[in-house]
Amino acid sequence: MMYNRLLLIALIFAGCSKKPQGEPNQGWGKQPDLIPIxxxxxxxxxxxxxxxxxxxxxxPALPNFPSLEVKKGFLRGYVADMTGKPLEGAYIGIRATVGTTNGAHAVSNANGYYEISLPYGAITYYAAGYEKDYGQGKAVMGLFPADDNTTGFASENGQVKNFVLQSYGLAKKSEVAxxxxxxxxxxxxxxxxxxxxxxxxxxxxxxxxxxxxxxxxxxxxxxxxxxxxxxxxxxxxxxxxxxxxxxxxxxxxxxxxxxxxxxxxxxxxxxxxxxxxxxxxxxxxxxxxxxxxxxxxxxxxxxxxxxxxxxxxxxxxxxxx
Incomplete structure (x- = not known):
């Protein structure tokens, strides 16, 4: 009985693993110049x-992200700032709804990569944030989806979603309107x-x-x-x-x-x-x-x-x- 309980707990944690398991072995290429402001x-x-x-x-001009293929059942991508510098510690959170709601999240690694094994259901984004040095403190800043789209999707399809830390620019255009x-x-x-x-x-x-x-x-x-x-x-x-x-x-x-x-x-x-x-x-x-x-x-x-x-x-x- 105890063995079965431990096995069940292990499977739950494995299914919601936040550790990037499928990061390609590739680097970041040449980045575009910043637009002078x-x-x-x-x-x-x-x-x-x-x-x-x-x-x-x-x-702002978008960074050149390393290429990724869609991996069924996973959400993965990279997080960078406007200069193309990969960001470690960015938080990406999603919810899956199919009768009940389950959540999962990932934190980007030193190469800016994150990966989430998705719970089954309709996926929506609930958080995308990064804590950046600002003056003498650290400010929590929101992240811009590089494709300017946070529409939900089916978990079994998987998705690649890159995010950018920006100092200006429009967020979700329908909300701006x-x-x-x-x-x-x-x-x-x-x-x-x-x-x-x-x-x-x-x-x-x-x-x-x-x-x-x-x-x-x-x-x-x-x-x-x-x-x-x-x-x-x-x-x-x-x-x-x-x-x-x-x-x-x-x-x-x-x-x-x-x-x-x-x-x-x-x-x-x-x-x-x-x-x-x-x-x-x-x-x-x-x-x-x-x-x-x-x-x-x-x-x-x-x-x-x-x-x-x-x-x-x-x-x-x-x-x-």
């Missing part, structure tokens, strides 16, 4: 527009600006109803993949909100003023203001000059990084005179 761009936002995607439809102001739909970082409007002209710290806000983000050193682009965002006041989305991940000097030159004060706000010792607005304000680093979703681990999402939440900043 530099210079300066000015973005004009109308009074009735509450958000702006600062990178538009720009997307449905929720264009959602920060997790972009692999770049996000900042939301809020402010009160002085409709009657008698509250001096509020912003004038017919004014224009000018926010400047200047790189404070290269981004996580060498990005060095300055963004100037000019927002006509009308809606008391503005979210800047898809900002290449890095550290920026930030300043805000009105079109007439009046310097605006900035204050980090929101539920998680001050929750991150290394990220966010520093100093947290009120201040006229500061640096900013983006904030991942609070306390998320790689196992919680939703597939085909970025895992960046908006950093909230209040503007005042």
């Amino acid at each position: 530099s210079g300066q761009v000015t973005l004009n936002v109308a009074a009735n527009e509450p958000f702006v995607n600062v990178m538009g439809d720009a997307k 449905a929720q264009p102001s959602n920060s997790t739909n972009y692999y770049g970082g996000a900042i939301s600006f809020d402010y009160n409007i002085d409709w009657d002209g008698n509250i001096p710290e509020y912003l004038p109803k017919n004014g224009t806000i000018e926010v400047t983000l200047t790189p404070d050193g290269p981004g996580i993949f060498g990005e060095n682009k300055t963004f100037v965002i000019k927002k006509n006041i009308g809606i008391a909100a503005l979210t800047a989305l898809n900002i290449p991940v890095g550290k920026y000097a930030i300043s805000a003023k009105l079109a007439d030159g009046t310097v605006l004060k900035m204050q980090e706000t929101g539920t998680y203001a001050g929750s991150f010792p290394f990220w966010g607005l520093k100093p947290s304000g009120p201040t006229a000059t500061a640096t900013v680093m983006f904030t991942p979703i609070f306390q998320y681990t790689t196992q919680m990084a939703v597939a085909h999402k970025s895992n960046w939440q908006s950093l909230n900043i209040k503007l005042s005179r």
